[in-house]
Amino acid sequence: MNKFVAAAIATFALAGAAxxxxxxxxxxxxxxxxxxxxxxxxxxxxxxxxxxxxxxKAAEMECAITPVAWxxxxxxxxxxxxxxxxxxxxxxxxxxxxxxxxDKYYNTPAVIVSATGGVATADAAGLTGKIIGVQASTxxxxxxxxxxxxxxxxxxxxxTQDEANQDLAAGRIDxxxxxxxxxxxxxxxDAGKACCVTVGAVAADTAIxxxxxxxxLRKGEEELKAKINAGIAKILEDGTxxxxxxxxxxxxxxxx
Amino acid sequence: xxKELLVTRRIVMMAIAVFLLSLCFAYGRWDWLWVPKYxxxxxxxxxxxxxxxxxxxxxxxxxxIPLGLAQAVGPWYLARPAxxxxxxxxxxxxxxxxxxxxxxxxxxxxGIPGIRDSIFWPILRDAWYFxxxxxxxxxxxxxxxxxxxxxxxxxxxxxxxxxxxxVPRFTLFRRIxxxxxxxxxxxxxxxxxxxxxxxxPLVAMITVTDIYAVSxxxxxxTLIVYEPLLMLALVYLAITGIIVALFTWFERRTPTRxx
Amino acid sequence: MIxxxxxxxSPLDLLAFSPPGWGATLLRGxxxxxxxxxxxxxxxxLIGIAGAYGKLYGSPVVKDLLAVYTTVVRAVPExxxxxxxxxxxxxxxNQLILAFGGSRIEISGVAxxxxxxxxxxGAYATEVLRGAILAxxxxxxxxxxxxxMPGGLLAxxxxxxxxxxxxxxxxxxLWLVATKDTALLAVVGFAELTQxxxxxxxxxxxFFAFYAAAGVLYxxxxxxxxxMFARIEKWARRGQRRTGG
Numbered sequence: 001m002n003k004f005v006a007a008a009i010a011t012f013a014l015a016g017a018a019x020x021x022x023x024x025x026x027x028x029x030x031x032x033x034x035x036x037x038x039x040x041x042x043x044x045x046x047x048x049x050x051x052x053x054x055x056x057k058a059a060e061m062e063c064a065i066t067p068v069a070w071x072x073x074x075x076x077x078x079x080x081x082x083x084x085x086x087x088x089x090x091x092x093x094x095x096x097x098x099x100x101x102x103d104k105y106y107n108t109p110a111v112i113v114s115a116t117g118g119v120a121t122a123d124a125a126g127l128t129g130k131i132i133g134v135q136a137s138t139x140x141x142x143x144x145x146x147x148x149x150x151x152x153x154x155x156x157x158x159x160t161q162d163e164a165n166q167d168l169a170a171g172r173i174d175x176x177x178x179x180x181x182x183x184x185x186x187x188x189x190d191a192g193k194a195c196c197v198t199v200g201a202v203a204a205d206t207a208i209x210x211x212x213x214x215x216x217l218r219k220g221e222e223e224l225k226a227k228i229n230a231g232i233a234k235i236l237e238d239g240t241x242x243x244x245x246x247x248x249x250x251x252x253x254x255x256x
Numbered sequence: 257x258x259k260e261l262l263v264t265r266r267i268v269m270m271a272i273a274v275f276l277l278s279l280c281f282a283y284g285r286w287d288w289l290w291v292p293k294y295x296x297x298x299x300x301x302x303x304x305x306x307x308x309x310x311x312x313x314x315x316x317x318x319x320x321i322p323l324g325l326a327q328a329v330g331p332w333y334l335a336r337p338a339x340x341x342x343x344x345x346x347x348x349x350x351x352x353x354x355x356x357x358x359x360x361x362x363x364x365x366x367g368i369p370g371i372r373d374s375i376f377w378p379i380l381r382d383a384w385y386f387x388x389x390x391x392x393x394x395x396x397x398x399x400x401x402x403x404x405x406x407x408x409x410x411x412x413x414x415x416x417x418x419x420x421x422x423v424p425r426f427t428l429f430r431r432i433x434x435x436x437x438x439x440x441x442x443x444x445x446x447x448x449x450x451x452x453x454x455x456x457p458l459v460a461m462i463t464v465t466d467i468y469a470v471s472x473x474x475x476x477x478t479l480i481v482y483e484p485l486l487m488l489a490l491v492y493l494a495i496t497g498i499i500v501a502l503f504t505w506f507e508r509r510t511p512t513r514x515x
Numbered sequence: 516m517i518x519x520x521x522x523x524x525s526p527l528d529l530l531a532f533s534p535p536g537w538g539a540t541l542l543r544g545x546x547x548x549x550x551x552x553x554x555x556x557x558x559x560x561l562i563g564i565a566g567a568y569g570k571l572y573g574s575p576v577v578k579d580l581l582a583v584y585t586t587v588v589r590a591v592p593e594x595x596x597x598x599x600x601x602x603x604x605x606x607x608x609n610q611l612i613l614a615f616g617g618s619r620i621e622i623s624g625v626a627x628x629x630x631x632x633x634x635x636x637g638a639y640a641t642e643v644l645r646g647a648i649l650a651x652x653x654x655x656x657x658x659x660x661x662x663x664m665p666g667g668l669l670a671x672x673x674x675x676x677x678x679x680x681x682x683x684x685x686x687x688x689l690w691l692v693a694t695k696d697t698a699l700l701a702v703v704g705f706a707e708l709t710q711x712x713x714x715x716x717x718x719x720x721x722f723f724a725f726y727a728a729a730g731v732l733y734x735x736x737x738x739x740x741x742x743m744f745a746r747i748e749k750w751a752r753r754g755q756r757r758t759g760g
Contacts, residue, residue, distance in 0.1 A: 042539075072601070079609055142477060171365060351699060461702070485598055493587065493591060496590040
């Protein structure tokens with residue numbers, strides 16, 4: 001429904017050519033709690049949604065949240081369907097070849113989660129012969145394919161992390177690698193508590209895992225990039241970032 | 257057929273097509289095709305797609321025959337459920353059916369203790385079997401309708417004559433009814449196989465590695481937008497061409513004149 | 516003993532209309548699906564009429580081009596076509612506008628979905644309508660021409676009604692295909708019924724309940740459509756000799 005509203009807003013904005021167009025912030029259409037997920041009324045809620053609102057307010061931009069399929073979010077940016085990507089997208093060299101990034105707005109480690117007692121250590125030795133599940137088009141898919149695929153029994157690729165978590169609870173996969181915060185939300189749920197446990201963080205690999213999540217922008221949009229960086233800096237300075245983070249997490253996730 | 261192709265306008269059009277394709281190849285990013293890792297993945301993907309297609313068509317047709325028969329002449333307690341099944345399969349999207357089978361049934365697993373030790377576990381844990389099941393049921397649902405029409409269309413006089421001669425019921429079915437019904441659907445079977453081929457990419461949504469999933473992976477890792485999709489389209493066009501050629505050859509070999 | 520929390524969130528609660536029930540979201544998704552399907556079906560019909568006439572009465576070049584169009588669209592899976600067309604159409608439109616000096620416009624999700632599915636439907640509609648026009652008994656057209664009927668009157672009073680009665684079964688099938696193909700748009704993130712169901716199922720973890728509910732909604736849609744088209748076919752066949760059942 002938000003897409004409808006966003007489309008309606010954009011259409012009316014187009015009709016009055018002199019009116020300022022809202023900046024279209026692309027988020028992933030798939031739910032990714034606690035960062036962004038739809039509630040029963042169709043509104044998007046979560047830490048990232050709040051941060052988007054705060055950054056836009058601090059940068060004095062009018063923003064329209066536009067859900068786009070995660071698989072096609074970068075082509076949507078480059079073709080102009082959206083103006084910014086703020087969907088927990090990590091800043092990696094591979095992506096920097098195609099798009100530009102703002103400063104990071106959070107950085108959390110990647111962890112391996114498995115059934116209790118299933119996997120001993122979060123490395124290639126511990127994952128030998130196991131079935132690993134990852135979400136498509138993520139840094140975790142790239143990491144698992146680069147580091148664990150040689151020894152693992154199988155790497156299954158899911159459209160959303162939620163589906164991977166579900167199969168983990170069902171026992172179809174032995175382990176999954178994902179963002180630690182997203183997995184915390186799963187492990188706090190009833191299904192997660194009953195089945196699984198965090199094995200540990202994976203070894204660092206900045207080339208694949210990137211340097212934190214930033215806002216994706218088209219190459220050459222220096223003005224918009226400066227605005228967003230200013231917005232991020234402002235909310236970090238004046239405590240808005242802390243206040244929002246306190247609503248969701250125990251400690252800061254800005255990272256090193 | 258070659259004579260038809262050599263008409264002037266068609267030669268010009270083919271030349272234009274070749275020119276456009278060579279532009280695509282020259283200016284597009286095709287470096288990913290030469291990476292051995294991706295080549296191996298693509299071969300695996302094509303193999304999976306083909307085996308999925310063949311297995312599900314065979315299983316689906318095997319199920320469609322009783323479904324069609326039940327709807328054509330069955331008593332109400334067989335015909336109604338068969339009708340309901342076909343209506344259910346044809347009335348809901350295949351994607352939804354696959355999701356329901358794989359994730360819906362999967363969500364019941366945590367509630368069943370000891371399921372991981374049961375003998376069914378290797379089947380229940382692998383997405384492949386769910387894909388085969390989902391696609392076969394889909395084929396059965398659509399072909400059940402086709403078989404119903406085929407069974408009804410066999411001239412009634414033949415069946416009556418056989419019955420009058422005292423041919424036992426199963427022999428009548430095996431020697432007269434079924435072969436003629438199959439004969440009637442043969443022309444459309446090629447088209448139905450192509451339709452099934454077009455349904456196979458959906459299994460990538462439930463983690464089966466078919467050629468579409470491979471193309472998605474290439475797109476995700478290299479961030480190239482169009483080229484993998486164009487390659488995917490070419491692969492499907494090629495497989496479709498092979499299927500159509502195969503069925504045309506098969507049709508030419510079987511006699512078409514029936515009573 | 517069954518814990519109380521399990522009883523509290525029964526499937527019927529989850530499907531309720533007001534939050535925290537997701538029923539309204541699912542119905543909104545269904546509405547979007549119907550909207551996109553209607554738009555795609557209508558544009559597909561327009562393309563189909565043009566395509567059918569082109570294939571029957573056009574120049575040989577037009578015939579060949581249309582043959583390529585229908586063959587390619589009918590041979591490549593809709594999922595792949597939707598992906599290619601979604602990126603290509605939005606990219607092309609924006610490139611064109613940029614080339615002419617305008618600023619980027621947003622192509623709403625509904626519009627892009629309708630355009631993409633419309634192109635796919637157009638290929639099938641071309642074949643259905645072409646077959647229907649060919650099925651009109653030529654004797655009737657010859658008799659009308661022999662009586663001196665002008666072309667327009669002939670098309671309106673003879674060809675069109677007869678063609679409709681042949682085309683309706685194929686067009687009914689096409690409508691059902693359109694409604695089910697909207698589910699594929701979930702792959703590109705459009706907020707239609709399958710996408711809404713996935714989101715609801717992901718958030719509440721009640722996968723079985725929501726996918727089953729979505730199945731029921733699609734089933735209702737397809738049964739209602741079938742009944743409607745049966746009535747349309749009866750109306751289109753009025754006055755024709757009824758063939759043996």
